[in-house]
Amino acid sequence: MRAMVLREYNAPLVLENRPVPHPGPGEAVIRVRACGLCGTDLKIASGRIGGTRLPVVMGHEPAGEVVAVSAGVRGVEIGDRVVAHLYLTCGQCEYCRSARETLCQHLAGRLGFQVDGGFAEYLCLPAECLLQLGESVGFEEGALLGDAVGTAFHALHRRARLAPGDTAVIVGVGGVGIHAVQVARAMGARTVAVDVAPDRLEMALRCGADAAVAFGDRFEAEVKGHLGDQGAHVVFDSVGKSEVLEAAVRLVRPGGCLVAVGYHPGEFLELDPTRVVLDELSIIGSRACTREDVRAVIRLVARGLVRPVVTRRFALEAVNEAMTELAANRIPGRAVVVP
Ligand SMILES: [Zn+2]
Ligand SMILES: [Zn+2]
Structure with a gap:
């Protein structure tokens, strides 16, 4: 063979x-x-x-x-x-x-x-x-x-426990992210997709995202414009880069969770423990x-x-x-x- x-x-x-x-x-x-x-x-x-x-x-x-x-x-x-x-x-x-x-x-x-x-x-x-x-x-x-699909499901359902009526931000619309958009929708969540590439944002909208936002200077304000100032119940990150993860944490609402799926050696997440404690944030990883x-x-x-x-x-x-x-x-x- x-x-x-x-x-x-x-x-x-x-x-x-x-x-x-x-x-x-x-x-x-x-x-x-x-x-x-x-x-x-x-x-x-x-x-x-x-x-x-x-x-x-x-x-x-x-x-x-x-x-x-x-x-x-x-x-x-x-x-x-x-x-x-x-x-x-x-x-x-x-x-x-x-x-x-x-x-x-x-x-x-x-x-x-x-x-x-x-x-x-x-x-x-x-x-x-x-x-x-x-x-x-x-x-x-x-x-x-x-x-690709199972990993999105594991992160949103088993780990982050996304529930019907929740809001979700899917950061990174690659091979896993595009399925996270669909899984979040199937679970009854209101979903915003974030990526740098316009064609991926269009694909996210075709796959059921309620809104799509380009990653850049104003993206946090734009996401909150769609979901409200508090942010999202669940932020799903498939990018795993320091800058993106730190922005992703800022989008988590009080009591909400960041679920990390992407990772790269040498990239780190710097956390403000005051916010983690006072807002009872959950920062969790999800493996396959x-x-x-x-x-x-x-x-x-x-x-x-x-x-x-x-x-x-x-x-x-x-x-x-x-x-x-x-x-x-x-x-x-x-x-x-x-x-
Ligand atoms: Zn893989
Ligand atoms: Zn074993």
Whole structure:
């Protein structure tokens, strides 16, 4: 089979021919039909994510059909249409047992980070990582549910506990942010999107944002013009830059919360504890999504409440080109790689 392999940091992925994998105990093999390309892939390829292992087949948002299952595996059958959850968890630690498995203390790895991922024709992984797409969700849309859509849902629903009638500000309308706009709307929140790029702001409006505001000198006043002077119940940040995070905190209303999804090494958030205390602000982080979150977003997509935004498609051999386009900010929504 063909696979795109990261052999060294800051170098193009290399096309390799490898044997089609066979499932070991507890495992299944899927034929990859689509795999999303994420901003994190740029960080992995440039060595900015700790703990990656080379060489590795990159790609952590795969969907496909099951072609082999080891004996004794239940709940997954040949022919099933599935999306993969990228965390290979232990299933035993306190976090795994309390459905917070992205915090697993004995993680065997993450697809496309430490273990081979979805930029390949076939992928072997623990069968428990496979979640059923059913018949109504396509592979390209389905691929995004394990990360881009699930991560937005985890942050807004599980972590920030956004409620119907709340107000939300979505800062950064990239691959995760555009789905956060839709999830917030599906949850009944009034939503303002913030970004630097006019085309992304337009896309946010098309995806259900009540207003869209360009990040710049006057953006705080503009956001408050839409939501009221107190600010928002929930501010979702997918940018992770110091300047943006500090502005995001100022948009949180008393009793509200900033939920951080984006991060970059070397970027910090400076907080005024007086305001945090007196306004009882919650500053929380949100890491990826759980399997239960993926099941929830599959239902949202099947019901038409969220539509995964796939704007570009690349052949497997063109992953390097896709990553160049992504780095140049020329991919709104998500691109998928179609082996
Ligand atoms: Zn990702
Ligand atoms: Zn665990």
